[in-house]
Each structure stands twice: as structure tokens, then as C-alpha cells.
Amino acid sequence: METFEHYLDKYAELAIRVGLNVQKDQTVVIMTPIACADFVRKLTKKAYDAGAKDVVIDWDDDEVKALRMKHAPESTLREYPMWRANGMEEMAKEGAAFLQIYAPNSDLLKDVDQERVAISSKTTATAREGFLKYLRSNQVNWLMVSYPTAEWSAKVFPELNEQERIIKLWEQIFKLTRVDKTDPVAAWNEHIALLTAKQDMLNAKRFKQLHFKGAGTDLYIELAAKHLWVAAGSKSKAGTFFIPNIPTEEVFTMPARSGTNGTVRSTLPLSYQGSLIDGFTLTFENGRVIEATAEVGQEVLNKMLDMDEGARYLGEVALVPDDSPISNSGLIYYNTLFDENASCHIALGNSYPFTIEGGTTMSAEELAANGYNKSLIHVDFMIGSADMEIDGLYEDGTHEPLFRKGNWV
Template sequence: MESFEHYLDQYAELAIRVGLNVQKDQTVVISTPIACADFVRKLAKKAYEAGAKDVVVDWDDDEVKALRLKNAPDDTLRTYPMWRAKGLEEMAKDGAAFLSIYAPNSDLLKDIPPERVAMSSKAAATAREGYLSYTRSNKVNWLLVSYPTAEWSAKVFPNLGESERVTKLWEQIFTLTRVDKADPVAAWKEHIGTLTAKMNLLNIKKFKQLHFQAPGTDLYIELAAKHQWVAAGSESERGIFFVPNIPTEEVFTMPARGGTNGTVRSTLPLSYQGSLIDGFSLTFKDGRVVEATAEVGQEVLNNMLNMDEGARYLGEVALVPYDSPISQSGLIYYNTLFDENASCHVALGNSYPFTIEGGTAMSPEELEQNGYNKSLIHVDFMIGSKDMAIDGVHADGTREPLFRNGNWA
């Protein structure tokens, strides 16, 4: 068996060469918790080897963030350093590539009043809206990967000792990102091909609606009239092919803003802004959430839904088979990047313009006319299970089975 360092090196190589696909003379921006410093240095080395002209690191620290949320005055929590937001936007405008390392600590903020967390989150999202418009529209190449921290691994493997659980989580990540294959790049090309075939099939079908049925779920989602299904890879405004999520098992598209009706129940916990929401159900009428209940995290859920008007509407619907490798691992990761790839899911909040035909070239008004939902948030939550059935419904009302018993029919 290869050494840990070998696999870590492969993981960094995969992130830079396949995920971001860094180009010669491109600036690479890495946003990361300080706990991931060793991995960041490896990523920086790989980026320079790929031809990057500069690597800019935007450091963050969860403990300092928690101290601020506990102690700063309300007025301070309603602000965000504009130099940070403008700096990211300027680099996006200049064609930089953006890599974010996501290592959630879902218990970090459990003792902090949710309204203070919501206040700070809204300020950050509002300030960063210009920068986020570049990543949400795929104008730049960007990537989200994860790194096992002591806190995150303790959540996934609570019965193991600290070093053992971190090692165990690394093993899972190496397997689920195909880093443990003899040739990870070739394995990813094959995987992208499989997902692309599903995407092409759905784009031929042009369903008007999807009907989801499972225990606690009976939901109709109307798809945007010009919707297009998207899989693993995307192309930036400058023609760079990149894979924004590693791992990824989904094909996804845009719901019509006002076209979701019925009730849906979550099937996995949602780690949101340092808090956990679990056992929650949402009822939709004409696209909007009109009722929301949660067994855990009700106040956090309410604050999320009240972030802005668009937070109560869907921005994405994604199909993932129950027999995906992440689901088959039998673990709950408390990390949306992994958990969303274990299960069919939907996202509350902002839509992705690239999930409708010609969307990235449309004006805000044109996007709205074509079913786009605008919001400060984009929060995926998991609804798939081994009991999930999904039908594709055509404009004339005829149906085709898409999923049965949680998998492609």
C-alpha cells in the first residue's frame, strides 16, 4: 500500500490539475481555515508547478470567528471588511482561480444565539455578492475540497481516538475522491463520462416536472422552461474546463422559481454556519416555503429561511443514486460537500445561471423571466433515500420512471 504522503500528494495534484485546472500565468486564491496549513502549502507548490504566477491565501480561523460572534457588538456583526470582499472581486475580474477548503465544525457555534450568527452571515453574503456572482455563473474556474480536522473527524467517528479518527477520515476522502486509484486523473475522466451520459439523457427528455415520493415526501418540482442539466465539469468564461466539487456524484438543474408544491423531508443532518439542523420538513406552495419544522435547530432553520425573500425558494434540484460510493460508505459526514453526493438533494436560495440555456449571458431581468431565483444563500439539503421514487413528467402529463428504490430506474 502507498504511503499517506503519496495519497496526499495525489489529492493536491487532483485538486490543482483536474478540479481547478490551473492555467499558465493564472493567480490562484485559496480560502482556508488555518488548521489546513500543511495542505495549503502542498497545494501552493502544485499550483506553481502547473504554471500559476501567484498563490494568494485567504486565511480564516474558526475559534477567532466564534469569539467575534460571542463578544462583538451587534453593529459590528452587521458589517464585513469590504477590503476582503473587493479584493476577491478584483481578482475574479482579473481571471483568478479560486479554491476553497471546507472543514466544518458543526458544534462550534451551538452556544451562540442563532440570530447573531444570522446577522454576521447576512453581512458577509451581502458584501461578497459581487465576488460570488463570478463563481455562481462559472465565469471563473473554482473548486471546493475538504480536509479532515480534529473537530470534523470527531463528529464522523465519535468512538475512535483523535489520531485514529483523523486517519480514518483521510482514508474515506482518498477513496471517495478516487485518489487511491493507480491513475486518479484517468479515473476521474471515466467518472465524468458516466455523469455526462446521464446529463445528456435528461437534456434530451426535457421534462416539465419532477415528482418525488418517499416517506414524508410528496413533492412536485417544475423545472425552468429553458433548464439544462449539468454534471461534474463546467467551462469558465475563458474556456477553462474545471470540476468545481471533489467529490461529485450529481446531475443538477434549475427549478422554476414559482413551481414547487408539496412537502419534503430531509434524510440527512444539515451542518449550516456552525450549527446542526436535523429531522426537518418543508412545505411549499407556488414555489415558496410556507411551513418549516425541525426536530433539531428550528431557530437556525427559521433564520436561514428569513435571510431574504429568495431563501424560501429552490435554486437547484440534483439527482444522486442511493448506491453512490458516498452513500455506500454508510457514514454521515456532517459536511454538505460529501453528504449531498450521497443523496438526491435540493438547494434553497440562489440559482446557478449556467443551469438554463444562455443563462450566463442574460440580464437579471431576463434571468428572472426564465425562472431564476436570486438570494444571498445557496444551501443544499439531502432528501434522497433507498425508498425514493422519482417520475419525470412531460408537458402533456405523461410520466417516465427516473428513480425507483433510490436508484436510476
């Protein structure tokens, strides 16, 4: 029987060799909470084994973040150490690879004044905008993976003690990332091929719109005229193939900025900036959210939508069948990296330039003319369910069923 350390080693290997695909003499930047230090050390060793010339660690700490939000002068929350933002951008410019360990604590800032959280979030996003352009346009290879922390595991398995719930969450991660397979790389190659087939099918259709119909949802999303469906992997500017999210079950593309109309209801909780938003409904008119209500986290939702003008428009639409490994686990992960791969989802905020033809080489004006939405945020939230129906609409108005009862037709 394989040991935990064996699977952890395979997980690190998958992240470095397949997801991030570190190249010889490449700098690797790992952005991580300090709670993941043991895993960071393992990733660092794997990166050097893969030929990295240097591994730079950008540490963060949830408790320190919470203390700052609660006690620092408000003027401090309007400042960001530009040496950090400039350093990240400089490393991206020089072709570094970036790995983020995402282990959210959805209760971290629930008792903090949301105005203070919004000020800090906007300050940080504005300062890091130049750096994030490199990731959002796939100019560099990048990856997001998760690591079970005490706080995250408590949300997923509240009935277990800390040791038991962390072990249980690790078991789920190993399964859902295919690390438990005899040959994870072969399993991923097969999975990528299946997703790519869906991507190619959708690109051949050239739908004008998608119509989503489900409980609380009746939504029409116009697709950008030059939209490209994308799945699983991408290529960096240097030609390196990488998988930005592990796990991934989606195919996604760019909506036309002003082309979304109707109402949509979330089907899973959203962990956002240390707080939870749940049971929320958005109404769109000509692309813009004109009404938003939430059963939990109304103030957080309002602050998110008011981040900037683009925050009320869509930047992504993604299709994920209900019959997928993460959905079939029957768990809510309170972690968008996992929950978005259990359900069809859409994202408020910034679009990805690589999801339209020639987008990565377009000017800002050209992107805008082709339906691109610019924003400081990109927030995915889940709208799929076992009763979701999706139709593709052609230019002539004819319909074609894509999803019935939550799954591909």
C-alpha cells in the same frame, strides 16, 4: 504499499491539475481554515508547478470566528471589511482561480445567539455578493475540496481517538475522491463520462416536472422552461474546463422559481453556519416555503429561511443514486460537500445561471423571467433515500419513471 504522503500528494495534484485546472500565469486564491495549513502549503507548491504566477491565501479561523460571534458588539456584526470583498471581486474580474477548503464544524456556534449569527451571515453574504457572482456563473474556474480537522472527524467517528479518527477520515476521502486508484485522472475521466451520459439523457427528455415520493416526501418540482442539466465539469469564461466539487456524483438543474409544491423531509443532517439542522420538513406552495419544522435546529432553520425573500425558494434540484460510493460508505459526514453526493438533494436560495440556456449572458430581468431565483444563500440539503421514487412528467402530463428504490431505473 503506498504511504499517506503519497496519497496526500496525489490529492493535491488532483485538486490543482484536474479540479481547478490551473492555467499558466493564473493567480490562484486559496480560502482556508488555518487548521489546514500543511495541506495549503502542498497545494501552493502544486499550483506553482502548474504555472500559477501567484498564490494568495485567504486564512480563516473557527475559534476566532466563534469568539467574535459571542463577544463583539452587535454593531460590528453588521460591518464587513469591504477591502476583503473588493479584493476577491477584483481578482475574479482579472481571471483568478479560486479553491476553497471546506472543513465544517457543525458544533461551532450551536451555543451562540442565532440572531447574532444571522446578522453576521447576512452582512457577509451581502458584502461578497459581487464576488460570488463570478463563481455562481462559472466565469472563473473554482473548486471546493475538504480536509479532515479534529472537529469534523469527531462528528464522523466519535468512538475513535483524535489520531485514529483523522486517519480514518483521510482514508475515506482518498477513496471517495478516487485518489486511491492507480491512475486517478483516468478514473475521473471515466466517471465524468458516466455523469455526462446521464446529463445528456435528461436534457433530451425535456421534462416539465419531477415528482419525488418517499418517506415524508411528496413533492412536485417544475423545471425552468429552458433548464439545462449539468454534471461534473464546467467551462469558465476563458474556456478552462474544471470540476467545481471533488467529490461529485450529481446531475443538477434549475427549478422554476414558483413551481414547487408539496412536502419534503430531509434524510441527512445539515451543517449550516456552525450549527446543525436535522429531521426537518418543508412545505412548499407555488415555489415558496410556507411551513418549516425541525427536530434539531429550528431557530437556525428559521433564520436561514428569513435571510431574504429568495431563501424560501429553490435554486437547484440534483439527482444522485443511493447506490453511489459515498452512500455505500454507510457514513454521515456532516459535510454538505460529501453528504450531498450521497443523496438526491435540493437547494434553497440562489440559482446557477449556467443551468438554463443562455443564462450566463442574460440580464437580471431576463433571468427572473426564465424562472431564476435570486438570494444571498445557496444551501443544499439531502432528501434522497433507499426508497425514493422519482418520476419525470412531460408537458402532456404523461409520466416516466427515473428512480425506483433510490436508484436510476
